[in-house]
Amino acid sequence: MMDSKPPTQAARTRAASLERREGRKRELREQILRAAGEEFTAHGPENFSLRRVAERIGYSPTTIYLYFQNKEALLLSTVEDGFRSFDQTIEDAVNGASDAPAQLEALGRAYIAFGLENPPLYRLMFMQPNTDYLMPRLLGSGTAPADLEAAAQPLHHRVVAQELLVAALQKGIKDGSFRKGDPVLLADALWASVHGLVSLALSPLMAPQHAENVVSPLLSTLINGLKA
Amino acid sequence: MMDSKPPTQAARTRAASLERREGRKRELREQILRAAGEEFTAHGPENFSLRRVAERIGYSPTTIYLYFQNKEALLLSTVEDGFRSFDQTIEDAVNGASDAPAQLEALGRAYIAFGLENPPLYRLMFMQPNTDYLMPRLLGSGTAPADLEAAAQPLHHRVVAQELLVAALQKGIKDGSFRKGDPVLLADALWASVHGLVSLALSPLMAPQHAENVVSPLLSTLINGLKA
Amino acid sequence: MMDSKPPTQAARTRAASLERREGRKRELREQILRAAGEEFTAHGPENFSLRRVAERIGYSPTTIYLYFQNKEALLLSTVEDGFRSFDQTIEDAVNGASDAPAQLEALGRAYIAFGLENPPLYRLMFMQPNTDYLMPRLLGSGTAPADLEAAAQPLHHRVVAQELLVAALQKGIKDGSFRKGDPVLLADALWASVHGLVSLALSPLMAPQHAENVVSPLLSTLINGLKA
Amino acid sequence: MMDSKPPTQAARTRAASLERREGRKRELREQILRAAGEEFTAHGPENFSLRRVAERIGYSPTTIYLYFQNKEALLLSTVEDGFRSFDQTIEDAVNGASDAPAQLEALGRAYIAFGLENPPLYRLMFMQPNTDYLMPRLLGSGTAPADLEAAAQPLHHRVVAQELLVAALQKGIKDGSFRKGDPVLLADALWASVHGLVSLALSPLMAPQHAENVVSPLLSTLINGLKA
DNA sequence: CATGAATGAGCATTCATTCAT
DNA sequence: TATGAATGAATGCTCATTCAT
Numbered sequence: 001m002m003d004s005k006p007p008t009q010a011a012r013t014r015a016a017s018l019e020r021r022e023g024r025k026r027e028l029r030e031q032i033l034r035a036a037g038e039e040f041t042a043h044g045p046e047n048f049s050l051r052r053v054a055e056r057i058g059y060s061p062t063t064i065y066l067y068f069q070n071k072e073a074l075l076l077s078t079v080e081d082g083f084r085s086f087d088q089t090i091e092d093a094v095n096g097a098s099d100a101p102a103q104l105e106a107l108g109r110a111y112i113a114f115g116l117e118n119p120p121l122y123r124l125m126f127m128q129p130n131t132d133y134l135m136p137r138l139l140g141s142g143t144a145p146a147d148l149e150a151a152a153q154p155l156h157h158r159v160v161a162q163e164l165l166v167a168a169l170q171k172g173i174k175d176g177s178f179r180k181g182d183p184v185l186l187a188d189a190l191w192a193s194v195h196g197l198v199s200l201a202l203s204p205l206m207a208p209q210h211a212e213n214v215v216s217p218l219l220s221t222l223i224n225g226l227k228a
Numbered sequence: 229m230m231d232s233k234p235p236t237q238a239a240r241t242r243a244a245s246l247e248r249r250e251g252r253k254r255e256l257r258e259q260i261l262r263a264a265g266e267e268f269t270a271h272g273p274e275n276f277s278l279r280r281v282a283e284r285i286g287y288s289p290t291t292i293y294l295y296f297q298n299k300e301a302l303l304l305s306t307v308e309d310g311f312r313s314f315d316q317t318i319e320d321a322v323n324g325a326s327d328a329p330a331q332l333e334a335l336g337r338a339y340i341a342f343g344l345e346n347p348p349l350y351r352l353m354f355m356q357p358n359t360d361y362l363m364p365r366l367l368g369s370g371t372a373p374a375d376l377e378a379a380a381q382p383l384h385h386r387v388v389a390q391e392l393l394v395a396a397l398q399k400g401i402k403d404g405s406f407r408k409g410d411p412v413l414l415a416d417a418l419w420a421s422v423h424g425l426v427s428l429a430l431s432p433l434m435a436p437q438h439a440e441n442v443v444s445p446l447l448s449t450l451i452n453g454l455k456a
Numbered sequence: 457m458m459d460s461k462p463p464t465q466a467a468r469t470r471a472a473s474l475e476r477r478e479g480r481k482r483e484l485r486e487q488i489l490r491a492a493g494e495e496f497t498a499h500g501p502e503n504f505s506l507r508r509v510a511e512r513i514g515y516s517p518t519t520i521y522l523y524f525q526n527k528e529a530l531l532l533s534t535v536e537d538g539f540r541s542f543d544q545t546i547e548d549a550v551n552g553a554s555d556a557p558a559q560l561e562a563l564g565r566a567y568i569a570f571g572l573e574n575p576p577l578y579r580l581m582f583m584q585p586n587t588d589y590l591m592p593r594l595l596g597s598g599t600a601p602a603d604l605e606a607a608a609q610p611l612h613h614r615v616v617a618q619e620l621l622v623a624a625l626q627k628g629i630k631d632g633s634f635r636k637g638d639p640v641l642l643a644d645a646l647w648a649s650v651h652g653l654v655s656l657a658l659s660p661l662m663a664p665q666h667a668e669n670v671v672s673p674l675l676s677t678l679i680n681g682l683k684a
Numbered sequence: 685m686m687d688s689k690p691p692t693q694a695a696r697t698r699a700a701s702l703e704r705r706e707g708r709k710r711e712l713r714e715q716i717l718r719a720a721g722e723e724f725t726a727h728g729p730e731n732f733s734l735r736r737v738a739e740r741i742g743y744s745p746t747t748i749y750l751y752f753q754n755k756e757a758l759l760l761s762t763v764e765d766g767f768r769s770f771d772q773t774i775e776d777a778v779n780g781a782s783d784a785p786a787q788l789e790a791l792g793r794a795y796i797a798f799g800l801e802n803p804p805l806y807r808l809m810f811m812q813p814n815t816d817y818l819m820p821r822l823l824g825s826g827t828a829p830a831d832l833e834a835a836a837q838p839l840h841h842r843v844v845a846q847e848l849l850v851a852a853l854q855k856g857i858k859d860g861s862f863r864k865g866d867p868v869l870l871a872d873a874l875w876a877s878v879h880g881l882v883s884l885a886l887s888p889l890m891a892p893q894h895a896e897n898v899v900s901p902l903l904s905t906l907i908n909g910l911k912a
Numbered sequence: 913c914a915t916g917a918a919t920g921a922g923c924a925t926t927c928a929t930t931c932a933t
Numbered sequence: 934t935a936t937g938a939a940t941g942a943a944t945g946c947t948c949a950t951t952c953a954t
Contacts, residue, residue, distance in 0.1 A: 021937075028938095046275055050924065060940050061924085071924065127355070128431065181445060188434065189425070189446035196424020197417070205354065206416065217409060218417035225453025252913090278949065288915050289949080299949065481934090503730055506928065516936050517928080527928065582889065583811070584728075637901060644890065645881070645902035652880020653873070659812065662872065673865060674873035681909025705916075712917095734945065744919050745945085755945065 029067050031057050033078050037120030040075070045128055048075070075124065082121040087160040089114050094164045100172030101223050107165060108194050108219045115198030116208055122198060165190060172226070179228040186226070193222055257295045259285050264306050268348050276303065303352070310349045315388040317342050322392045328400030329451050335393060336422050336447045343426030344436060350426060393418060400454070407456040414454070421450055485523045487513050492534050496576050504531065531580070538577045543616040545570050550620045556628030557679050563621060564650050564675045571654030572664060578654060621646060628682070635684040642682070649678055713751050715741050717762050721804030724759070729812055732759070759808065766805040771844040773798050778848045784856030785907050791849060792878050792903045799882030800892055806882060849874060856910070863912040870910070877906055 035056040040048050050071050054061040068074040093110030097103040115122040165187040172178035197218055201211035263284040268276050278299050282289040296302040321338030325331040343350040393415040400406035425446055429439035491512040496504050506527050510517040524530040549566030553559040571578040621643040628634035653674055657667035719740040724732050734755050738745040752758040777794030781787040799806040849871040856862035881902055885895035 025938090049922080051922080062926090062940055063938080065925075066938065126431070126433065127427070185442055185445045186449065188428075188438070188442045189421075189449055192424035192428055192442065192446060193417075193421040193450075194424070195428060196422070197420035199355070199427050200416075200420055200423060203355065210416070214413055214416045214420065217413045218420060221414070221417055221450060221453035222421075223453070225449035225451070256913095277947085279947085290915055290951090291913080293950075294913070505926085507926090518930090518936055519934085521929075522934070583883070583887065641898055641901045642905065644884075644894070644898045645877075645905055648880035648884055648898065648902060649873075649877040649906075650880070651884060652876035652878070655811070655883050656872075656876055656879060659810070661810065666872070670869055670872045670876065673869045674876060677870070677873055677906060677909035678877075679909070681905035681907070709917090733943080735943080746920080746947085747918055749946075750917065 025067075028057075028059075032064060032067055032074070033081065036074050036078055037124065040078075040124055041120040045075075045124075050074070078121070079124050082118070082125050086114055086125065090161040090164060094168065100168050100175065100177050101227075103168040104165075104172070104190070104223055104226075105219055107161070107168065108190070108222070109215065111161065111194045112198055112211075112215055115195075116201055116211065119202050123202060126195060127199060127202070162187060162191065169226075176228065178226045181226075190222060193218060253295075256285075256287075260292060260295055260302070261305055261309060264302050265309075265349070268303075268306065268352070278302070306349075307352050310346070310353050314342055314353065318389040318392060322396065328396050328403065328405045329455075331396040332393075332400070332418070332451055332454075333447055335389070335396065336418070336450070337443065339389065339422045340426055340439075340443055343423075344429055344439065347430050351430060354423060355427060355430070390415060390419065397454075404456065406454045418450060421446060481523070484513075484515075488520060488523055488530070489533055489537065492530050493537075493577070496531075496534060496580070506530070535577075535580050538574070538581050542570055542581065546617040546620060550624065556624050556631065556633050557683075559624040560621075560628070560646070560679055560682075561675055563617070563624065564646070564678070565671065567617065567650045568654055568667075568671055571651075572657055572667065575658050579658060582651060583655060583658070618643060618647065625682075632684065634682040646678060649674060709751075712741075712743075716748060716751055716758070717765065720758050720762055721808065724762075724808055725804035729759075729808075734758070762805070763808050766802070766809050770798055770809065774845040774848060778852065784852050784859065784861045785911075787852040788849075788856070788874070788907055788910075789903055791845070791852065792874070792906070793899065795845065795878045796882055796895075796899055799879075800885055800895065803886050807886060810879060811883060811886070846871060846875065853910075860912065862910045865910075874906060877902060 032053065035053045036048075039053045039056060043049065043052070048071070050064055051061045053074075054064055064074065068077060089110055090107060093106040094103050097106040115126075166183050169178065169183040169186050169190075173180060173183060197211055197214060200206040201208045206214075260281065263281050264276075267281045267284060271277070271280070276299070278292055279289045281302070282292055292302065296305065317338055318335060321334040322331050325334040343354075394411050397406065397411040397414050397418075401408055401411060425439055425442060428434040429436045434442075488509065491509050492504075495509045495512060499505070499508070504527070506520060507517045509530070510520055520530065524533065545566055546563060549562040550559050553562040571582075622639050625634065625639040625642050625646075629636060629639060653667055653670060656662040657664045662670075716737065719737045720732075723737045723740060727733065727736070732755070734748055735745045737758075738748055748758065752761060773794055774791060777790040778787050781790040799810075850867050853862065853867040853870050853874075857864060857867060881895055881898060884890040885892045890898075
């Protein structure tokens with residue numbers, strides 16, 4: 001109605017206050033998400049406890065409910081954020097290379113780096129024994145819970161990384177860089193390899209620094225193995 | 229003490245009784261371990277409940293404490309059994325092949341099969357985020373908790389599979405089947421790859437049947453990549 | 457104070473503003489009460505939630521505290537409204553009849569109808585196991601909690617219906633329609649009867665439709681039983 | 685097998701110990717039930733709290749779970765016990781009288797006395813707004829939850845008291861003691877009346893001692909009203 | 913050898929309420 | 934006037950563990 005008027009000081013104050021509050025809110029939200037990731041890493045998905053998350057950030061358990069509807073929603077938000085950033089990272093890496101072998105190498109390095117840099121997130125995204133409840137949202141559809149079993153299997157096809165990986169393999173096979181083979185199966189084999197390295201590095205079975213040394217031998221063996 | 233005396237009849241009876249009781253004791257112990265494994269298969273390590281184990285064998289929860297110090301100790305025994313059987317499986321596989329590439333192939337297949345056939349066990353052995361508490365025993369020492377971080381890193385050197393893997397690689401490099409490289413790093417790369425495939429197959433990200441199809445492409449790519 | 461001074465324009469403005477604000481205040485207060493009644497109807501007194509009342513009217517929970525001291529005070533206001541409307545209903549019914557038996561019949565029917573039409577309200581007014589906290593206000597005094605036990609007993613004497621009931625009985629006894637007896641005890645007997653029917657109808661023990669069929673047998677038996 | 689042997693001292697001790705323990709167990713069970721009834725009276729069905737019951741008897745909340753499966757089972761047990769004793773009381777009263785009017789009077793007095801003597805129990809049995817979950821057991825059948833809505837309505841037909849009441853009315857009508865009328869409707873009217881008196885006496889609206897005085901006027905009015 | 917009784921700690925969640933703004 | 938942020942208390946329930954027997 002009267003929006004064209006120059007804002008009074010009160011209005012400006014109000015706006016600033018609102019902004020500040022929103023800033024704080026976003027901040028705390030992120031703080032919670034971070035703490036949730038840590039909690040998750042420390043105790044595993046099944047023993048994940050809202051109350052411990054609260055304690056970690058120094059707020060009362062109730063407060064978390066002001067930012068997330070419930071425990072599940074909190075985990076869900078974490079993983080959704082994670083996939084967004086993951087997809088972007090992978091895409092950038094692939095786009096930065098030209099021929100198929102270079103793309104594979106870039107993709108592999110980016111994938112492993114992402115995992116090593118975001119342990120709790122990676123765990124939540126790819127190392128959950130029971131990701132079922134995440135599926136509907138991840139698939140970006142309103143899939144009814146009934147369909148979940150069916151939906152779980154093809155999930156990986158949706159992950160951007162998977163599509164880029166298959167594309168790179170197809171290109172390499174077509175231009176003769178790689179020997180023939182089913183690109184989807186090969187893609188899964190490569191995925192398994194890099195995922196395995198990250199998994200070990202995030203477990204007490206292999207020290208993360210050591211994992212760094214394994215990256216090159218692993219990738220060069222794989223790409224060499226693909227060649228004609 | 230008085231051990232040099234000739235045993236009286238009472239002493240012999242006592243001994244026999246002791247033996248019989250020990251037999252029974254061992255028996256129940258194994259029964260518990262078996263039940264624990266099942267429970268564990270059914271509900272996963274995080275939702276593993278002592279009470280349900282007790283119910284499964286028809287004893288009271290308290291009884292379990294007569295055989296194991298606590299829940300953790302029970303899980304520990306389970307995992308130790310697992311490693312024994314795992315080591316045997318791997319050793320048999322390697323011994324069944326002669327040249328290095330065949331040994332690697334056999335080892336890889338056996339490893340993956342073991343994982344796919346014993347999901348919860350594999351999870352407990354290799355996919356626990358917090359295996360710390362397993363370390364001291366696995367390392368066969370009384371390492372105090374303080375040393376744990378140091379202890380975690382070299383764990384994999386103790387695993388029999390790892391040693392066999394390195395040996396096979398060394399042999400292959402020496403006889404010219406494989407191109408040169410650090411056998412330990414290569415071993416870890418191979419380990420990561422097969423572990424990754426099993427991990428995915430045990431997660432909702434990849435269907436176990438699909439994983440079966442990936443085995444061959446994965447192994448052939450790897451072994452091919454090792455060749456000169 | 458300074459009330460005798462002639463009002464300045466500013467004072468008048470202030471007064472008008474005050475009035476307007478008070479109008480708004482009364483309005484919102486009533487809105488809250490209405491919403492409380494609905495909430496209360498929907499979920500019953502025990503599961504009555506301030507937060508849901510707030511949501512219903514589109515205000516924050518905090519706002520309600522500007523109009524009522526707390527949850528209890530809000531419920532109290534609700535029940536006070538209920539008694540006002542109840543008293544009016546009963547009075548109208550009695551006034552619509554002339555002789556004592558007809559008045560009793562009318563009163564009984566009106567009472568039962570009120571109950572069947574306002575289940576949660578009736579429950580709050582007459583079926584609360586712990587109405588203690590309502591007493592002081594209902595009795596129109598500032599009776600301290602200590603006096604509550606003493607106050608509870610004579611409450612029913614204050615309820616308008618009770619007075620009208622006693623009056624009708626007295627009239628009937630005096631004019632020979634009814635046989636002799638203590639009108640107060642008889643009034644309580646009649647009250648008990650109609651209250652009992654409503655209570656059953658509001659419980660799962662008797663279907664409300666069935667209760668309708670019981671009204672006539674009940675009232676005719678009672679009035680017949682009062683006759684000489 | 686060898687049960688015919690005279691019991692050793694150990695066996696006797698064991699048996700005695702068992703018995704004592706069972707005695708204690710029964711005792712505590714009853715203590716819990718009693719406390720539950722009180723809790724229930726004090727805070728109503730919806731605000732009934734297991735933890736408060738525990739506190740009342742001086743045991744930890746967990747302990748209650750050793751005696752009852754959960755909150756619902758506890759309430760259920762209470763009410764089942766109550767119905768058993770109630771049915772017996774009513775039956776005895778009716779059997780102690782011969783002609784129809786005397787039976788009605790006896791039944792009414794017994795009913796009211798039961799209520800006045802077992803406030804929490806009566807409340808739980810007959811004053812619950814939400815007895816739905818009690819229905820299947822009360823109806824003594826395996827009625828599936830789906831049938832509950834249908835089952836709720838005819839519940840009162842199963843209550844022994846109701847059957848005896850109807851029988852007495854039928855007898856009185858047949859032998860000319862009472863004027864004609866639908867015995868079922870009349871039974872419900874009588875039920876409503878006595879239930880109403882008890883309800884008021886158990887509420888703060890009427891003092892229990894006062895209720896005692898109302899019993900006679902109420903019953904005589906009702907029975908008088910039934911006569912020809 | 914085995915158990916029944918009991919408990920304390922922990923969990924997710926909801927709610928009435930307070931306080932600073 | 935109204936609100937958003939935050940909390941403490943409470944709830945039903947499960948579990949690992951202890952202790953006396």
